[in-house]
Amino acid sequence: xxxxxxxxxxxxxxxxxxxxxxxxxxxxxxxxxxxxxxxxxxxxxxxxxxxxxxxxxxxxxxxxxxxxxxxxxxxxxxxxxxxxxxxxxxxxxxxxxxxxxxxxxxxxxxxxx
Amino acid sequence: xxxxxxxxxxxxxxxxxxxxxxxxxxxxxxxxxxxxxxxxxxxxxxxxxxxxxxxxxxxxxxxxxxxxxxxxxxxxxxxxxxxxxxxxxxxxxxxxxxxxxxxxxxxxxxxxxx
Numbered sequence: 001x002x003x004x005x006x007x008x009x010x011x012x013x014x015x016x017x018x019x020x021x022x023x024x025x026x027x028x029x030x031x032x033x034x035x036x037x038x039x040x041x042x043x044x045x046x047x048x049x050x051x052x053x054x055x056x057x058x059x060x061x062x063x064x065x066x067x068x069x070x071x072x073x074x075x076x077x078x079x080x081x082x083x084x085x086x087x088x089x090x091x092x093x094x095x096x097x098x099x100x101x102x103x104x105x106x107x108x109x110x111x112x113x
Numbered sequence: 114x115x116x117x118x119x120x121x122x123x124x125x126x127x128x129x130x131x132x133x134x135x136x137x138x139x140x141x142x143x144x145x146x147x148x149x150x151x152x153x154x155x156x157x158x159x160x161x162x163x164x165x166x167x168x169x170x171x172x173x174x175x176x177x178x179x180x181x182x183x184x185x186x187x188x189x190x191x192x193x194x195x196x197x198x199x200x201x202x203x204x205x206x207x208x209x210x211x212x213x214x215x216x217x218x219x220x221x222x223x224x225x226x227x
């Protein structure tokens with residue numbers, strides 16, 4: 001089975017802190033994604049990566065950056081956390097086309113106070 | 114613009130009755146369509162997908178979905194609902210402008226009462 005793990009299930013940070021969310025997948029997928037999930041808004045793509053050291057902005061990249069130094073690991077960075085970044089963060093990895101299926105981690109619920 | 118709509122925030126059904134969770138899409142070209150389920154405090158799990166072929170697609174946990182090109186719909190169905198089916202369901206479509214991305218709907222909460 002595909003396994004995508006995220007470093008924390010719950011995280012509480014203060015405004016202005018630098019926050020790192022880590023994601024690891026064990027299926028050798030080329031593609032990895034970071035989403036945030038908010039009630040009524042579904043999943044919104046923050047960033048994705050289609051290869052090591054390659055990244056592209058998603059729909060809501062402002063206030064976030066990412067790092068992918070190894071194929072299996074994709075990190076989301078909040079440079080200076082703000083209260084409007086309180087959310088559920090989901091990492092996913094995906095197969096190359098034509099499959100397009102994505103496999104999700106359990107999520108990190110981040111609260112910024 | 115490409116989009117996916119799930120017109121119902123919540124669907125309520127009694128255990129044993131058939132269930133339908135609605136999804137409509139707007140994309141250019143032939144769509145690739147997906148359904149995912151999210152149980153409480155869990156990530157999303159893949160249920161099924163339509164890429165080509167038979168309009169009725171069968172997936173995990175007894176779910177199926179019917180692709181209707183003329184109505185641009187991809188409704189999720191199950192003949193007999195279980196209480197354990199209560200969860201949040203997301204429809205998604207491949208972003209035709211990208212080789213990698215999916216566009217997700219806002220989600221529909223399914224509540225199956227005993």
